[in-house]
Amino acid sequence: MSTTNLPSSADADSVERQLRVELAACYRIFALLGWTELIYNHITVRVPGPERHFLINPFGLHYTEVTASNLVKIDLQGRVVGDSPWKANPAGFVLHSAIHENIPEAHCVMHTHTTTGCAVACAASGLSPDNFYAAQLHGRLAYHDFEGITVHDDEKPRVVQSIGSAHAVILRNHGLLSWGSSIAEAFAYLWTLQRACDIQVAGAALGPTVRVPEHVQVQASADALQFDPRYGAGADVLNALRRLVDRQGTDYHN
Secondary structure: OOOOOOHHHHHHHHHHHHHHHHHHHHHHHHHOOOOOOOOOEEEEEEEOOOOOOOOEOOOOOOOHHHOOOOOOEEEEOOOOOOOOOOOOOOHHHHHHHHHHHHOOOEEEEEEEEHHHHHHHOOOOOOOOOOHHHHOOOOEEEEEEEOOOOOOOHHHHHHHHHOOOOEEEEEEEEEEEEEEEOOOHHEEEEEEEEHHHHHHHHHHHOOOOOOOHHHHHHHHHHOOHHHHHHHHHHHHHHHHHHHHHHHHOOHHOOO
């Protein structure tokens, strides 16, 4: 096989460095939005190469402490690749590795335990298609039943089966999850799902809501440009939020 078009080690290192900075910035964005859970939950990104290694936050640090250099590179078994004083949370790499290993396009995976996200995840009816954001997720949303804390490898096939091709996922009794071919795409799905949950929980205090007809949901999902790569697939939004983070400091580059 010709190696002419294979990236050099220097090129791969450069791409990984860029991904580290982008991922560290994303952790700061989550903190800015209040999508944190003390030291828990994860955003992961695959690095270049055939090994399916991915970057994850160091277990023990708050999102505001995550930097490009302290992100931990691990393999699909959760083993640290290279030198790092930090480890990964087992509940993080089991869930995330299942997706990185079995969905080739899943270069970024995000998981949160926001209050409204967890509330909707616990609701018997799940996400109600009765608001602007929920309608845009028609045909894009999946559910996975709760099996306990995700530290057991035997749950992985069931997670992947539940997700199918959906980019937005409600982990029942647990929280929210998204994946994308880029950090921006994964963020676009998670932000839309989070907004839908926020509005659903707020609206519940007002009584019955007006249900969006299914044909309108279908059209809204088709017209949702924030998921379309031709329109940046969330990149513009993520860049705007990164500028907000940068005004607070750029130490995450370190």
